[in-house]
Amino acid sequence: MKDFLRKLELPAFIKDSRLTASIIIILALSLLGTIIGFIISPLYGVAMLLLFLLTCIFAVYGTYVLANNANNYAANLSYRIKRGEQEAMIKMPLGILLYDKDEQIQWVNPYLQLYLKNKDLIGSSIKSVDPELYEYIQDAITDKTVQSKIIELDNHKFQMIVQDDLGVVYLLDVTKYVNIEEKYQQQRLAIGLIFIDNYDELSQAMSDENLTDMSSYVQKALNSYVKKFHAYLKRIDEDHFILLTHMADLKKMEEDKFSILDKVRKDSSRRNTPLTLSIGIAFGSESLNEIAKQAQSNLDLALGRGGDQVVVRQPGENAHFYGGKSNPMEKRTRVRARMVSQAVEELFKGVDHVFVQGHRNPDLDAIGSAIGIVKIAQIHGVDAHVVLDTGDVNYDVGRLIAKMKDAGVDEDMFMAPNEALNKATDDSLLVLTDHSKFSITYDQDLYERLKSRLIIIDHHRRGEEFPENPMLVYIEPYASSTCELVTEMIEYQPQGGEGVLNNLEASAMLAGITVDSKEFSLRTGTRTFDAASYLRSIGANSSVVGELLKENINNYLQRSHLVSTIEMINSTMALLMGEEDKIYDPVIVAQAADTALSLEDVEASFAIARRSKDEVGISARSTGKINVQIIMEKLGGGGHLSNAAVQLKDVSLKEAKEQLLNAIDEYNKENE
Numbered sequence: 118m119k120d121f122l123r124k125l126e127l128p129a130f131i132k133d134s135r136l137t138a139s140i141i142i143i144l145a146l147s148l149l150g151t152i153i154g155f156i157i158s159p160l161y162g163v164a165m166l167l168l169f170l171l172t173c174i175f176a177v178y179g180t181y182v183l184a185n186n187a188n189n190y191a192a193n194l195s196y197r198i199k200r201g202e203q204e205a206m207i208k209m210p211l212g213i214l215l216y217d218k219d220e221q222i223q224w225v226n227p228y229l230q231l232y233l234k235n236k237d238l239i240g241s242s243i244k245s246v247d248p249e250l251y252e253y254i255q256d257a258i259t260d261k262t263v264q265s266k267i268i269e270l271d272n273h274k275f276q277m278i279v280q281d282d283l284g285v286v287y288l289l290d291v292t293k294y295v296n297i298e299e300k301y302q303q304q305r306l307a308i309g310l311i312f313i314d315n316y317d318e319l320s321q322a323m324s325d326e327n328l329t330d331m332s333s334y335v336q337k338a339l340n341s342y343v344k345k346f347h348a349y350l351k352r353i354d355e356d357h358f359i360l361l362t363h364m365a366d367l368k369k370m371e372e373d374k375f376s377i378l379d380k381v382r383k384d385s386s387r388r389n390t391p392l393t394l395s396i397g398i399a400f401g402s403e404s405l406n407e408i409a410k411q412a413q414s415n416l417d418l419a420l421g422r423g424g425d426q427v428v429v430r431q432p433g434e435n436a437h438f439y440g441g442k443s444n445p446m447e448k449r450t451r452v453r454a455r456m457v458s459q460a461v462e463e464l465f466k467g468v469d470h471v472f473v474q475g476h477r478n479p480d481l482d483a484i485g486s487a488i489g490i491v492k493i494a495q496i497h498g499v500d501a502h503v504v505l506d507t508g509d510v511n512y513d514v515g516r517l518i519a520k521m522k523d524a525g526v527d528e529d530m531f532m533a534p535n536e537a538l539n540k541a542t543d544d545s546l547l548v549l550t551d552h553s554k555f556s557i558t559y560d561q562d563l564y565e566r567l568k569s570r571l572i573i574i575d576h577h578r579r580g581e582e583f584p585e586n587p588m589l590v591y592i593e594p595y596a597s598s599t600c601e602l603v604t605e606m607i608e609y610q611p612q613g614g615e616g617v618l619n620n621l622e623a624s625a626m627l628a629g630i631t632v633d634s635k636e637f638s639l640r641t642g643t644r645t646f647d648a649a650s651y652l653r654s655i656g657a658n659s660s661v662v663g664e665l666l667k668e669n670i671n672n673y674l675q676r677s678h679l680v681s682t683i684e685m686i687n688s689t690m691a692l693l694m695g696e697e698d699k700i701y702d703p704v705i706v707a708q709a710a711d712t713a714l715s716l717e718d719v720e721a722s723f724a725i726a727r728r729s730k731d732e733v734g735i736s737a738r739s740t741g742k743i744n745v746q747i748i749m750e751k752l753g754g755g756g757h758l759s760n761a762a763v764q765l766k767d768v769s770l771k772e773a774k775e776q777l778l779n780a781i782d783e784y785n786k787e788n789e
Contacts, residue, residue: 140176147172212275212288216243220251229288232270254279254286267295307367307400308408309360310416311339314393314424316356323390331390335381342377346370364400367429371437374787375427378440382425393425401431408432421553421579422746423594423758436581441744441758454602457591458609464572464588465494470545471501472537472567474559476552478703478728479505481665482598483551484514485629486574489603490548491530492617493610502532504560511704512672513632516665517625524621534560541566546588548572551599553592554582554755557764574599576633578746580755594757597637597645600629604648620656627657628665635711639759672705679709679724683716686781689743691719695726697770703734707762710738721745725773728764733773737761744784751780 147169155162212229216222222238230238233246244251253266257279266277268288274295275288313335320328332355339358343350346369348362362370378394385392397416399408415428418436422428426440465471471494475483487503494501507518521527532540537560541547547567549558553575558564571587576596596602604626607614618626630649634641637649653659668676679693679701686692691713695701706726713722721743728734735752737745739759746761754763765773 140180144169144173144176210290212286212290214243214286214288216254216284216286218284220244220254222246223284232273232275250277250286253277254281257281267291303363303365305364305400306405306408307362307364307398308405308412309362309396309398310412311350311358311360312395312416312420312424313356314395314420316392319390319392320355327390331385331388331392334384334388335392338377338381338384342380346373360396360398367398367400371429371439375439378425378427395419395424396427398427398429399431400429401434418579418581418583421583421590421592421594423578438747438750441578441747453591453593454605455609457589458606460589461493461572461606462497464546465497465499468494468499468544468546469542470540471499471548472504472532472541472545472563473501473548473550474504474563475550476554476557477559478511479514479551479559480511480629480632480704481513481517481625482600482629482633484517485626486550486599486603487548488527488530488622489600489607489618489626490550490574492622493603493607496610496617502537503530504534504537504563505531506533507531511702512669513628513665513704516667517621517628520621520661520665526619526621534563538563538566543570546570546572548574549584550574550603552577553579553584553590555584556582574602576602577755577757580750582755595640595642597640597642598630598633600626600633601645601648604630604651605644608651614651615655618652618655620658621661623652623655623657624661625665627652627659628662631662631666633760640757668708672702675701676705676709676712679706679726680712683713686723686778689718689720690781691716691722692774692777693722693724694770694774695724697727699727700729701726701734703728703736703762706734707736707738710736714738714740723777725770725777727770731767733765733768733770735763735765735773735777737763748777748780748784751783752776 147165151162151165151169154165210228211226212232213224213226214222214229215224220243222241222243225233225238238246242251243254247270249268253268258281268275268277270288273290274292276291278287278289279285280287319331323331336352339350343360343362346362346366348360348366348370351359351361353359375396378396382391382393395416397412397414397419399411399415402408402411411430411432415430415436418430419426419428422438422441426438428436428438430436471491473487473490475487479487484503484505487505491501491503505514507515510518518531521530541563545567547563547570549555549564549571551574552558553573555561555564555568568584569586571584572589572591573584573587574591576593576599578594579592591602593602607617610617627649630645630652631637634645637645649657679695682694684692693709693713695706706724706728710722710724713719713724721737721739723738723745724736726734735749735754737749737756737760739745741759744758746756746758749756749761749763752763752765754761756762765776768776
């Protein structure tokens with residue numbers, strides 16, 4: 118009986134009170150029927166008794182059978198689940214690896230073993246089997262925030278998850294989904310805008326026949342290029358094209374470094390019609406409208422940097438630059454200078470005050486051009502000042518201010534930054550001269566106050582860092598200096614600019630041109646001499662320019678000392694370095710770089726010196742064969758193809774040198 122009861126181990130659902138109550142009620146009703154049967158008739162009572170006994174037997178037996186079947190079902194289900202787990206661990210596309218505290222493999226399931234080259238894994242270290250797997254496990258152990266990572270084993274992609282506390286690595290085969298994602302990324306659309314930089318200038322001097330030939334050549338060259346990369350090209354007008362391509366083909370174009378730039382430049386030069394292309398390409402957004410706007414912005418950036426280059430960037434990311442190896446071509450027309458001059462006049466209307474500021478440590482080009490803008494504002498009846506702390510300036514700017522005081526002119530032209538900030542209103546206007554990077558502007562507080570009412574006038578190539586939505590931008594990288602651009606603007610003022618500048622102001626602007634053109638030897642075009650000639654005609658004095666640019670003995674000795682430290686980085690690049698504990702004037706450092714550039718076989722020079730206790734400056738100069746602007750941009754600086762600089766915070770001279778050498782190596786690899 119005990120054995121029977123032991124076997125009759127009821128499952129939980131049979132022990133349920135509702136089922137028990139139901140059985141008891143049935144038996145009670147059967148017993149009641151038996152009693153009633155005996156009351157009616159003994160024979161009928163005996164029959165009902167037999168039925169009652171039969172019911173009891175069937176109830177007990179049925180409960181036993183049901184319990185037994187239920188237990189068998191549960192056991193079978195448990196077996197199937199365990200067997201399924203085992204089969205899943207062995208056959209499903211999930212790799213499992215167990216390792217011990219010594220990072221040696223204790224067990225791998227057969228599925229994972231298929232993708233590991235070493236078949237005898239047990240007891241081997243993870244590092245010896247797969248170094249990448251080992252490195253990720255180490256990352257997961259040291260950094261708990263590391264989540265799953267996609268790795269590759271035997272041309273299959275796996276999503277890897279590490280549970281270090283259990284010593285388990287899970288690898289889920291996601292090859293199919295990764296391939297779908299890669300295909301999606303490769304087929305995403307990129308939009309490009311292509312512009313022929315100097316089409317208008319060349320077309321004005323060409324016959325219809327030559328113009329047609331030139332236009333046809335550009336069309337064929339571009340069609341041939343995009344066909345190679347399976348892209349779509351459509352001409353919008355004479356000098357604009359639109360380019361549609363997939364991301365996979367765009368990557369191939371980037372690997373090709375957009376060789377179409379060099380081809381068009383070289384082939385057109387042989388035809389005596391030198392053309393260059395500027396291209397802006399954007400991608401990465403789900404909105405085609407946003408991609409198109411970004412492409413236009415990238416094209417504007419390429420043009421602002423002087424053209425002959427490609428800018429590739431997606432919204433919110435850093436730009437990639439290609440090309441930009443040639444000096445910007447001088448524009449043969451002054452139409453834009455006249456239009457900008459008129460636009461400035463319109464913007465000055467209704468303005469209560471115009472503030473003009475250059476870059477930090479302003480030179481004569483920044484100050485001279487700022488003076489020119491102030492004088493333009495004043496002849497239109499607008500209060501205007503140059504924002505400058507006259508007690509802390511470079512020696513050449515200091516000489517100019519001293520001469521102004523001695524001559525008794527323009528004594529109130531300069532305004533201290535704090536005073537300018539107090540006088541600034543919502544109707545004021547800020548003009549940035551000789552720079553477009555807001556991080557190097559002279560007074561950051563004034564910029565933040567008036568950044569929504571901004572004019573930019575500069576001759577350096579435009580960089581990624583650029584103010585949002587300025588009211589007017591006049592950037593011409595072909596120009597020798599910002600003073601040259603402002604001089605042309607003055608010429609288009611009423612009466613040809615007569616009476617706008619006095620002799621000393623004209624001399625200051627001529628000095629700015631002289632400094633930035635390195636005495637008319639660099640980036641000097643016909644318009645540079647035209648501007649200088651105009652300044653001379655209205656009173657600029659070359660002897661005053663010479664006095665402003667005179668170098669004192671101490672500065673000369675410092676410059677000579679810097680030049681004496683020269684060492685050749687390679688066969689064409691020279692490096693100059695100051696002392697760690699000595700602070701140099703930025704102008705002296707720049708002059709030293711210029712001097713090194715004049716030496717035989719030197720095509721680029723870099724001068725490194727400390728500007729303050731926490732800042733190191735690098736001045737870079739080039740003859741034009743090497744684009745020092747791109748090198749300086751890699752370090753966070755900028756400038757011009759042949760004249761650039763950068764300021765590095767909280768680094769030693771040795772660290773600055775290492776960063777410079779790394780940037781040069783990267784530049785050389787990109788231009789092999």
